[in-house]
Amino acid sequence: MGQSSGWGSPRLWIGVALALFLLQIAVLYAMGRLPICECGYVKLWEGGVNSSGNSQHLSDWYTPSHIIHGFLFYGLAWLLFRRAPIAARLSLAVLIEAAWEILENTPMVIDRYRTATMALGYTGDSILNSAMDTVFMALGFFAAARLPIWLTIAITLAFELATGWIIRDNLTLNVLMLLWPVDAIRAWQGALG
Known part of the structure; x- marks a missing residue:
């Protein structure tokens, strides 16, 4: 892991990414977010979209959206900083x-989700x-760094179509709404039983 055209050590950038990740956790804690689900336990998967456990456990139906974020942020970092070490580009993505x-998880955005999207009972994420x-x-x-572009696009489309079909929401609809x-x-999403 040597230096890359004046960007510094990749180890430094891994440290920056980790520091940003820990800062995220610290800020959420300072904002009063609950460390884990109010229910008092941790689940690997929360399959209920309109449940009190959604956005509280390790993964849920919105996990594919965050994987897609990674695909998009890899592409953005590659376009902006293609000579930078991948660890520096990861730091941008984590930021x-x-x-x-x-x-x-601010009151303004939580309220916006409640009024403008299908997340009527959304109270924000647990820190976990x-x-x-x-x-x-x-x-x-x-994954985007390793996979061919066509496969990354295919996975993105599969994630978007599957979550759109199953829960009537996905990254595209979430951003739009x-x-x-x-x-x-909103009416179509509300018809989800």
Whole structure:
């Protein structure tokens, strides 16, 4: 792990990524987020979309969205800093994801989710879930670094179509409804039994 064209040691950048990850956790704790689900236990998977356990455990139906974040952030970092070591590009991805995780758990965004999207009872993420969202983003980032572009795109489409079909939500719909709610989509999503 040598230096790469003035970017410094990859070990330094791994340290930066880890520090950003720990800062995300510390800020969420300072914001009063619960460390784990209020239920008092941790599940590997929470399959209920409109349940009190959604966004509280290790993974849920929104995990594919965070893997896609990793794909997208890898592409962005590659475009902006293609000569940088992958660890430096990972630090950028962790910075973006951590910033989103913190913003997503502010009262303003939680209220926006409740009023504009299908997440009517959303109360924010547990710290564990938020941290795992960043871990899944990093897994997506490293997958995108290794996989051919066509396969990364195919996985993205499969994730989006599968979650759209199963839970009537996915990354595309989530972003659309958060930024520019469409009544017809909200009605279709609300029909999920």
